[in-house]
Amino acid sequence: MQIMNYMPVADVLHGKTAVGVEVTVRGWVRSRRDSKAGISFIAVYDGSCFEPIQVVVPRELNNYKEEVLRLTTGCSVEVTGKVVGSLGQGQASELQVTCIKVVGWVVDTDTYPMAKTRHSIEYLREVAHLRPRTNVIGAVARVRNCMYQAIHRFFYEHGYIWVSAPLITASDTEGVGEMFRVSTLDFENLPLTSKGTVDYNEDFFGKETFLTVSGQLNAEAYACALSKVYTFGPTFRAENSNTSRHLAEFWMVEPELAFADLNDIAKLAEHMLKYVFNSVLQQRCDDLEFFSQRIDKDIIRRLQKFIESDFAQIDYTDAIKILKNSGREFKFPVNWGIDLSSEHERYLAEEYFKAPVVVKNFPKDIKAFYMRMNDDCKTVAGMDVLAPSIGEIIGGSQREERLESLDARMRERGIEAEHINWYRDLRRYGTVPHAGFGLGFDRLVTYVTGMGNIRDVIPFPRSPRSANF
Amino acid sequence: MQIMNYMPVADVLHGKTAVGVEVTVRGWVRSRRDSKAGISFIAVYDGSCFEPIQVVVPRELNNYKEEVLRLTTGCSVEVTGKVVGSLGQGQASELQVTCIKVVGWVVDTDTYPMAKTRHSIEYLREVAHLRPRTNVIGAVARVRNCMYQAIHRFFYEHGYIWVSAPLITASDTEGVGEMFRVSTLDFENLPLTSKGTVDYNEDFFGKETFLTVSGQLNAEAYACALSKVYTFGPTFRAENSNTSRHLAEFWMVEPELAFADLNDIAKLAEHMLKYVFNSVLQQRCDDLEFFSQRIDKDIIRRLQKFIESDFAQIDYTDAIKILKNSGREFKFPVNWGIDLSSEHERYLAEEYFKAPVVVKNFPKDIKAFYMRMNDDCKTVAGMDVLAPSIGEIIGGSQREERLESLDARMRERGIEAEHINWYRDLRRYGTVPHAGFGLGFDRLVTYVTGMGNIRDVIPFPRSPRSANF
Numbered sequence: 001m002q003i004m005n006y007m008p009v010a011d012v013l014h015g016k017t018a019v020g021v022e023v024t025v026r027g028w029v030r031s032r033r034d035s036k037a038g039i040s041f042i043a044v045y046d047g048s049c050f051e052p053i054q055v056v057v058p059r060e061l062n063n064y065k066e067e068v069l070r071l072t073t074g075c076s077v078e079v080t081g082k083v084v085g086s087l088g089q090g091q092a093s094e095l096q097v098t099c100i101k102v103v104g105w106v107v108d109t110d111t112y113p114m115a116k117t118r119h120s121i122e123y124l125r126e127v128a129h130l131r132p133r134t135n136v137i138g139a140v141a142r143v144r145n146c147m148y149q150a151i152h153r154f155f156y157e158h159g160y161i162w163v164s165a166p167l168i169t170a171s172d173t174e175g176v177g178e179m180f181r182v183s184t185l186d187f188e189n190l191p192l193t194s195k196g197t198v199d200y201n202e203d204f205f206g207k208e209t210f211l212t213v214s215g216q217l218n219a220e221a222y223a224c225a226l227s228k229v230y231t232f233g234p235t236f237r238a239e240n241s242n243t244s245r246h247l248a249e250f251w252m253v254e255p256e257l258a259f260a261d262l263n264d265i266a267k268l269a270e271h272m273l274k275y276v277f278n279s280v281l282q283q284r285c286d287d288l289e290f291f292s293q294r295i296d297k298d299i300i301r302r303l304q305k306f307i308e309s310d311f312a313q314i315d316y317t318d319a320i321k322i323l324k325n326s327g328r329e330f331k332f333p334v335n336w337g338i339d340l341s342s343e344h345e346r347y348l349a350e351e352y353f354k355a356p357v358v359v360k361n362f363p364k365d366i367k368a369f370y371m372r373m374n375d376d377c378k379t380v381a382g383m384d385v386l387a388p389s390i391g392e393i394i395g396g397s398q399r400e401e402r403l404e405s406l407d408a409r410m411r412e413r414g415i416e417a418e419h420i421n422w423y424r425d426l427r428r429y430g431t432v433p434h435a436g437f438g439l440g441f442d443r444l445v446t447y448v449t450g451m452g453n454i455r456d457v458i459p460f461p462r463s464p465r466s467a468n469f
Numbered sequence: 470m471q472i473m474n475y476m477p478v479a480d481v482l483h484g485k486t487a488v489g490v491e492v493t494v495r496g497w498v499r500s501r502r503d504s505k506a507g508i509s510f511i512a513v514y515d516g517s518c519f520e521p522i523q524v525v526v527p528r529e530l531n532n533y534k535e536e537v538l539r540l541t542t543g544c545s546v547e548v549t550g551k552v553v554g555s556l557g558q559g560q561a562s563e564l565q566v567t568c569i570k571v572v573g574w575v576v577d578t579d580t581y582p583m584a585k586t587r588h589s590i591e592y593l594r595e596v597a598h599l600r601p602r603t604n605v606i607g608a609v610a611r612v613r614n615c616m617y618q619a620i621h622r623f624f625y626e627h628g629y630i631w632v633s634a635p636l637i638t639a640s641d642t643e644g645v646g647e648m649f650r651v652s653t654l655d656f657e658n659l660p661l662t663s664k665g666t667v668d669y670n671e672d673f674f675g676k677e678t679f680l681t682v683s684g685q686l687n688a689e690a691y692a693c694a695l696s697k698v699y700t701f702g703p704t705f706r707a708e709n710s711n712t713s714r715h716l717a718e719f720w721m722v723e724p725e726l727a728f729a730d731l732n733d734i735a736k737l738a739e740h741m742l743k744y745v746f747n748s749v750l751q752q753r754c755d756d757l758e759f760f761s762q763r764i765d766k767d768i769i770r771r772l773q774k775f776i777e778s779d780f781a782q783i784d785y786t787d788a789i790k791i792l793k794n795s796g797r798e799f800k801f802p803v804n805w806g807i808d809l810s811s812e813h814e815r816y817l818a819e820e821y822f823k824a825p826v827v828v829k830n831f832p833k834d835i836k837a838f839y840m841r842m843n844d845d846c847k848t849v850a851g852m853d854v855l856a857p858s859i860g861e862i863i864g865g866s867q868r869e870e871r872l873e874s875l876d877a878r879m880r881e882r883g884i885e886a887e888h889i890n891w892y893r894d895l896r897r898y899g900t901v902p903h904a905g906f907g908l909g910f911d912r913l914v915t916y917v918t919g920m921g922n923i924r925d926v927i928p929f930p931r932s933p934r935s936a937n938f
Contacts, residue, residue: 104898104900145630152621163610178653184650
């Protein structure tokens with residue numbers, strides 16, 4: 001009796017089976033080509049690596065005419081055959097088929113949205129449930145997974161504890177942007193208070209609740225107990241930004257480190273990014289090769305250069321001087337006090353430093369209330385990490401650990417202490433200098449893959465007027 | 470010049486520094502004891518392992534009287550000293566202090582909610598921002614992290630691709646429970662259609678949207694392209710269940726496997742659970758030791774027994790017979806067609822099989838529309854994994870891959886095909902048998918730690934009328 005030996009295509013192609021052994025692979029037909037001699041060459045893809053495997057089907061098989069010759073792109077098959085060295089170029093192994101079973105047909109080949117010819121990336125967004133079957137979105141999925149696993153591995157190996165920050169929150173103090181409301185109230189019949197306003201006491205949580213914009217404040221509580229933590233989960237912005245860089249729902253990594261200052265987390269950011277890029281270069285060179293051929297030919301060299309570069313560091317105030325002296329005509333005029341815009345960031349990273357650069361110590365008025373006040377009383381200990389060809393990829397800060405300074409900043413911003421007393425407690429009881437940053441994971445995937453639109457690096461993107469699937 | 474050599478407490482205690490070397494540790498004071506001879510013994514905790522390190526402070530230090538003798542629980546300190554073998558019982562190493570710096574005082578020791586004496590677990594929930602400073606919640610955080618990392622590692626090593634399922638969804642077809650609405654409409658001024666109903670076209674996504682109850686349907690789309698995937702993210706239930714087993718927001722792992730049937734995922738579930746429990750036993754024996762002393766003395770033996778057990782497998786129909794013949798008086802009467810309740814599940818796992826048990830092939834009417842119809846046309850290929858002392862921990866199924874059967878089930882349930890055409894497409898184009906399961910991560914943490922209430926194993930629990938911090 002034959003023993004079925006199911007193998008991922010990746011294992012067969014990468015030589016984990018000896019030549020001559022019979023194996024079974026399962027996947028979807030990418031293409032079929034029939035020779036005049038009565039042999040069919042079928043490319044079978046199973047997602048385990050970029051390449052499909054070529055399986056060679058002789059016409060002697062029972063179902064050759066009735067089934068094999070009817071196979072089209074997208075049909076699912078189970079193929080058993082002997083591993084042989086490939087005569088085709090580029091591939092190490094192929095299968096000499098002894099049995100091919102059609103598992104699922106494409107019921108109507110004319111309507112199948114994933115025909116063999118290449119589709120526009122915009123069209124693929126319309127069929128997000130089928131687009132992982134394409135070369136490009138399959139490669140994105142594998143690279144995204146590789147980066148995700150690398151980030152967890154990095155933090156785990158360095159003694160950080162993953163903390164799940166809550167997504168539903170009653171706190172809207174960070175003020176980084178518009179929030180989505182979460183509610184179980186009946187919209188057609190809202191309960192009202194005696195004053196005629198909506199009675200949130202009747203809502204599920206007994207008060208107004210929203211989707212979080214950041215897990216940072218929660219992570220701080222854990223860092224002030226366990227020293228090294230990070231969150232990694234979805235965060236939300238209800239901003240009406242229909243751009244190629246924004247999502248309403250995106251994944252964010254936020255490490256938080258006790259007994260640490262701005263320099264510590266600048267180092268952490270550099271260390272982490274290089275670790276992640278190294279992992280992708282080592283583990284997903286097949287997919288990167290594809291991206292460099294089809295999407296952005298510079299992609300591999302860019303990652304290698306990033307890894308080899310020492311990050312530049314510069315104060316905001318000096319960055320403003322550089323921009324002013326650049327001789328450049330910027331769309332947004334440069335003055336001390338402005339928030340750097342993308343053109344400024346890219347000038348610094350791409351043209352001036354030609355390397356990733358950490359800009360530090362921003363004017364207090366353009367940064368969040370929790371950033372630590374510097375001795376000059378004008379700037380706070382925030383940082384942005386700018387990378388060539390994408391701009392800001394990380395934003396972080398040393399947190400204000402002194403209660404009086406924090407309270408003063410909160411008063412400036414009109415944040416009432418009572419709403420955030422728990423956060424103040426962290427400063428009242430055994431306060432420590434601490435710092436952390438936030439990294440938009442999806443944006444980092446666009447950087448690594450060269451994909452131009454962030455909606456193409458997350459499986460089912462959410463953006464204004466778009467929440468399909 | 471002295472080189473600062475910061476070390477996690479875990480590294481010092483576990484012998485990663487040679488005796489005689491000078492190191493610096495940083496953390497929070499757990500306790501202070503002063504000997505008559507003018508020596509203070511301070512336990513310093515930094516979260517890197519269960520034990521604090523004992524640091525021995527001689528009165529000769531400059532700040533001994535002014536600072537050391539004023540140290541209380543919760544103060545943050547930076548301590549430099551020589552590693553010496555400990556004379557105290559149980560600990561391998563302690564520090565002979567040469568310098569101790571107080572980083573942050575407890576500003577008002579009388580109001581500090583985390584005084585040294587033990588607190589009730591209910592009280593700790595009120596101070597969720599400080600409770601990670603306690604033995605029990607610190608241990609939960611480390612075990613939770615260990616389990617989380619083990620799950621990712623397991624799937625990565627087995628070739629699964631992590632897929633981020635969307636949290637905001639317009640689909641409410643699964644019907645597993647009440648959902649939270651997500652909206653940016655102004656509640657005080659809702660836009661209305663010409664018919665006088667709420668105009669969701671004006672909402673952020675241009676239609677009604679909710680928080681997801683499961684990433685399964687999305688994961689299926691990716692499994693039907695990449696073969697082996699999993700999601701791991703927050704999911705939501707707006708049920709008014711104020712129990713020790715329910716959260717409104719919880720984390721769920723959902724692997725989905727193409728070319729797989731019910732037996733394949735039953736094996737996957739067994740394999741995965743044992744891998745996770747093994748990781749905890751190997752990596753967090755310090756924390757498990759604590760749980761077995763304070764929370765549930767049976768905990769370690771239970772995990773070991775779980776790992777050694779072969780899972781029992783039984784059909785629902787046979788399980789009903791066993792329950793009927795048990796001679797037990799159950800609160801909920803047993804008849805073919807009922808959903809098993811906790812008392813039934815625990816009888817099967819704890820008393821009848823005395824092992825984890827997979828119950829399979831449930832009556833179709835009590836299970837979701839997407840489960841595969843069996844040949845008897847009465848049952849579907851669903852499974853529940855029941856564990857001794859907790860009951861159901863995993864629910865899964867083989868998915869209906871035949872379009873006609875799926876459509877028939879949808880008609881039975883009143884689900885309109887047009888709402889879920891994308892899901893039907895997966896059956897129209899190269900359909901494959903596929904299967905997956907869902908594991909409530911937080912509930913699994915209660916199982917491993919022995920913690921009685923699920924609100925104590927997630928940092929900031931969300932439940933009816935409770936969304937603090």
